[in-house]
Amino acid sequence: xxxxxESGGGLVKPGGSLRLSCAASEFTFSDYGMxxxxxxxxxxxxxVSSISSTSGFVFYADSVKGRFTVSRDNAKNSLYLQMNSxxxxxxxxxxxxxxxGTVKTVWFDPxxxxxxVTVSS
Amino acid sequence: xxxxxxxxxxxxxxxxTARVTCGGNKIGAKSVHWYQQKPGQAPLLVVSxxxxxxxxxxxxxxxxxxxxxxxxxxxxxxxGDEADYYCQVWDSGSDHHVFGTGTKVxxx
Numbered sequence: 044x045x046x047x048x049e050s051g052g053g054l055v056k057p058g059g060s061l062r063l064s065c066a067a068s069e070f071t072f073s074d075y076g077m078x079x080x081x082x083x084x085x086x087x088x089x090x091v092s093s094i095s096s097t098s099g100f101v102f103y104a105d106s107v108k109g110r111f112t113v114s115r116d117n118a119k120n121s122l123y124l125q126m127n128s129x130x131x132x133x134x135x136x137x138x139x140x141x142x143x144g145t146v147k148t149v150w151f152d153p154x155x156x157x158x159x160v161t162v163s164s
Numbered sequence: 165x166x167x168x169x170x171x172x173x174x175x176x177x178x179x180x181t182a183r184v185t186c187g188g189n190k191i192g193a194k195s196v197h198w199y200q201q202k203p204g205q206a207p208l209l210v211v212s213x214x215x216x217x218x219x220x221x222x223x224x225x226x227x228x229x230x231x232x233x234x235x236x237x238x239x240x241x242x243x244g245d246e247a248d249y250y251c252q253v254w255d256s257g258s259d260h261h262v263f264g265t266g267t268k269v270x271x272x
Binding site: 078080087088089090093102104105138143144145147148149150151152153154155156157 | 194199208218250252254259262263
């Protein structure tokens with residue numbers, strides 16, 4: 044069964060940094076793009092960033108561009124999200140998901156269980 | 165940026181049909197995907213590419229998309245269908261993925 048397991052979340056002070064990881068298993072990781080989606084407490088889903096299978100294409104939401112960096116290590120079947128200059132609005136559960144689709148569209152399946160990020164002094 | 169609008173809530177009696185709408189400018193020209201999220205759980209893909217359904221979900225779940233509205237239809241609703249549902253598209257104009265505002269489906 045395809046599995047994604049996030050880690051690296053925690054409590055960080057405003058202005059601080061955190062690096063999230065997502066370990067993938069039971070599929071050929073290097074064949075797929077990957078995505079990060081977050082969810083603030085009691086709120087809806089918000090796309091954060093996506094990366095193509097070979098890291099040739101990366102995309103960011105406007106709210107995180109310049110502060111967050113997505114990367115991957117296909118040899119380690121792992122996806123990463125380096126988060127800098129964190130603020131309270133970055134608080135939430137961060138999910139990694141596999142990107143599926145065509146040249147016209149992309150959807151996400153499956154999703155990991157999520158890792159909690161809390162930005163507070 | 166592209167905006168997807170969903171009703172905050174939909175209530176339906178067991179055995180009836182629930183329709184969750186997702187409104188967006190000319191959304192019929194895009195491919196729409198739907199996710200189900202139950203409390204404390206990660207989202208699950210319900211429908212991809214407007215109307216393709218993964219085997220994990222029964223035929224009671226279906227999708228359609230035309231004009232300015234996409235719709236997720238849940239027929240013969242069961243208590244276990246109670247969840248939040250989100251639509252999602254890829255906006256090629258901005259190279260951004262966009263999620264709808266989410267709809268809480270309540271089974272009466």
